Amino acid sequence: MPDFAPEFCDVAVDGHVMTITLNRPERRNALHTDANHELGAVFDAFERNPELWIAVITGAGDKAFCAGADLVTAPSGGRPPVPESGFAGLVSRFNRRKPVIAAVNGMAMGGGFETALASDIVIAADTASFGLTEPRVGLAALGGGIQRVVEELGPKRAHALLLTGRKITAQDAHAMGIVAEVVPAGDLMATARRWADEIMECSPASIAATKAVVQSFDGHSVEHSMKDMFHLPEVRSLLTGPDAREGPTAFAQKRKPNWANPA
Incomplete structure (x- = not known):
């Protein structure tokens, strides 16, 4: 609020x-x-x-x-x-x-x-x-x-x-x-x-990373975007953050994931 x-x-x-x-x-x-x-x-x-x-x-x-x-x-x-x-x-x-x-x-x-x-x-x-x-x-x-x-x-x-x-x-x-x-x-x-x-239902970190890639894609080729996206802080945060571990763990345990709050 x-x-x-x-x-x-x-x-x-x-x-x-x-x-x-x-x-x-x-x-x-x-x-x-x-x-x-x-x-x-x-x-x-x-x-x-x-x-x-x-x-x-x-x-x-x-x-x-x-x-x-x-x-x-x-x-x-x-x-x-x-x-x-x-x-x-x-x-x-x-x-x-x-x-x-x-x-x-x-x-x-x-x-x-x-x-x-x-x-x-x-x-x-x-x-x-x-x-x-x-x-x-x-x-x-x-x-x-x-x-x-x-x-x-x-x-x-x-x-x-x-x-x-x-x-x-x-x-x-x-x-x-x-x-x-x-x-x-x-x-x-x-x-x-x-x-x-x-x-x-999706990870907030995944949503942030997805939005960052969409925004960075503007005006670029698919090839450029795919190479560049791993430099985006939102993508790096996703790949090193807790949601990337929690998602597969929850899937294996057949339960709903407990996503971390976005930073």
Whole structure:
């Protein structure tokens, strides 16, 4: 848990899972300067806490996950509109060691879609919708949306979204491979928790190593990545750590493994 009381989101911890609920339903959970910086601090606390293994991010209400940047509320405090970790404290948070699941409960527009794209797994309610709509208000998807949509879809399909500001349904996003599962709205959070529980059956050290290899693979060949990955600290930590011994031992003894907390 963060060491302060969040104002613009609700934070709940259940076991090793932290759930962060964007809580500005009167603004369709659009984020202003203070909300972005608060979320940056919340995700900082999540990354620091070895007892927290997975984060789930969702939105309050049934209308919106996040409508993007709040274009109405004036900035306060003379701070930049987002922290170094980016919109929602997430989109520029590179080299994350822990998984983030986006449970998209409604519209995810602009920065809201970028927040989902920056997550590791996206689960969507069947009423959810997505769009990088910034060009329709004279802006552009400069929070990683352009790059991540191209990475996910390839340039031709990405251009079809990026150059039109088109909105797509949860079913469309699932067909494109952006969304892992579409479920009835009432089942969304239970489904996100099911995915979190499935991840937690795996070693946290293995998850950290896997994420590190995925991130280091960007822009490199398979051959380069396979040679380079053994220099990654997360991979070295996995191979020399207790989970690499506990996993085979538990398998041989036909019991569930007792994974070590991540460092």
